[in-house]
Amino acid sequence: ATSFLCFWGLSLALLLSLFFIPSISASHVYIVYMGLNQFHDPLLTTKHHFQLLSNVFASEEQANKSMIYSYKHSFSGFSAMLNTTQAATLAKMEGVVSVFKSETMKLHTTRSWDFMGLTLDNNAVTPLQLAHGDDVIVGVFDTGIWPESPSFREEGCMGPVPKSWKGECVEGDEFEGAKACNRKLIGARYYRKGYERQLRRLNKSGVKEYSSPRDFLGHGTHTASTAVGSIVRNASFFGGLAQGTARGGAPRARLAVYKVC
Numbered sequence: 169a170t171s172f173l174c175f176w177g178l179s180l181a182l183l184l185s186l187f188f189i190p191s192i193s194a195s196h197v198y199i200v201y202m203g204l205n206q207f208h209d210p211l212l213t214t215k216h217h218f219q220l221l222s223n224v225f226a227s228e229e230q231a232n233k234s235m236i237y238s239y240k241h242s243f244s245g246f247s248a249m250l251n252t253t254q255a256a257t258l259a260k261m262e263g264v265v266s267v268f269k270s271e272t273m274k275l276h277t278t279r280s281w282d283f284m285g286l287t288l289d290n291n292a293v294t295p296l297q298l299a300h301g302d303d304v305i306v307g308v309f310d311t312g313i314w315p316e317s318p319s320f321r322e323e324g325c326m327g328p329v330p331k332s333w334k335g336e337c338v339e340g341d342e343f344e345g346a347k348a349c350n351r352k353l354i355g356a357r358y359y360r361k362g363y364e365r366q367l368r369r370l371n372k373s374g375v376k377e378y379s380s381p382r383d384f385l386g387h388g389t390h391t392a393s394t395a396v397g398s399i400v401r402n403a404s405f406f407g408g409l410a411q412g413t414a415r416g417g418a419p420r421a422r423l424a425v426y427k428v429c
Contacts, residue, residue, distance in 0.1 A: 195249045197236065197270040197366045202244040202263055213240035220261065221246065224254040236361050249365055270362055273429060301418025303330050305354070306396045310388030312381045312427035313356055315348035317389060319397035319414065320423065322351040329354050335424055340380020348381075352398060355424035356381035381427045388425065396421040 200220075207213045217238045218231060225231040231248075239245040247270065250258070259267040313320065328351065335355035337345035349356060358381045376384055383389045397416035404411035 195251050197247055197362045198250045198255045198258075199247050199268055199270055200245050200258055200264060201266045201268075203265045205240065205242070205244040207244075210240040213244055214238040217244075217246040220258070220263070221248055223261070224250070224257050236365055237359070247362055270366065272363075272367075301396060301421030303327070304418060304421040305330060305333060305424055306418065306421050307424045307426060308388060308392045308395060309426045309428050310383075310391050311385045311429055312358065312378070312383035312388045313348075313353065313392055313423075313425040314383045314386070314389040315343075315353055315356070317393065318400045318403075319389075319393035319416070320350075320353045321398055323398055323420070326351045326420070330422065333422070333424075338381065341378040341382060343378065343380035343382045352423060353425065354422045356427075357425070358427035381425055383427070388427065392416075392423055392425060396423050 200217075205213055207216065217240075218228070218235065221235060222228050222231040225234060234248045234250065236247040236249065239247075255267050255269075258264055333354055335357070337349035337354070337356045338358065339345050340358060343356070345356065358379070360379065378384055393414070393416055395416050396418050397414065399413060399415040399419050401413050402411060403414035
């Protein structure tokens with residue numbers, strides 16, 4: 169009888185424990201958007217982000233491990249590994265505009281500009297069009313860049329890189345910044361921390377992906393050349409199809425590439 173009671177008591181304890189185990193929701197990458205940067209100082213902005221994030225963690229060390237990126241220049245915000253409860257708590261805090269889960273986006277994709285009226289014919293364009301985006305810096309957030317493409321060569325008449333440019337051309341897999349960038353392609357960076365924190369390390373088995381700004385898929389190279397590609401005459405597909413002059417909408421604009429997907 170005693171052994172039966174012990175067995176029954178143990179079974180009851182195990183059963184009750186199932187109901188009182190605290191639920192731990194899985195963590196995901198969240199973006200915390202805080203709108204206009206109020207501090208105008210990147211260091212103070214990042215410090216404020218850590219202070220805010222520490223409110224939903226037991227220690228500053230945990231908050232530090234959770235933080236992925238601090239957005240501290242044109243706007244204020246940060247990305248971090250959070251569970252749903254932590255995300256909901258942050259969303260209610262003063263100064264937070266919105267909190268949303270980071271998503272993995274799917275990509276969708278020589279005469280488009282002529283069709284739109286942006287011709288290279290100097291007699292048929294406005295003075296503004298004649299500038300062809302001269303010295304405008306265009307940032308492209310996509311799958312990276314294939315810098316050897318003729319669309320990203322610098323033209324002889326291009327002046328020095330605008331003094332307003334503060335970016336850089338980073339090194340990485342099969343991407344030597346000093347050689348890849350020029351007066352046309354003036355900057356290239358890549359961001360993979362969020363991807364790896366959410367989906368673990370970059371899987372290079374079976375596919376040739378690069379831990380660098382280099383473009384494996386080609387989508388970023390395509391969109392960048394569509395926007396600001398240099399003038400490439402006698403371009404064609406498969407050695408003769410659709411031969412013509414390939415160029416972007418603003419062929420004299422500068423290009424800064426950010427590999428984010």
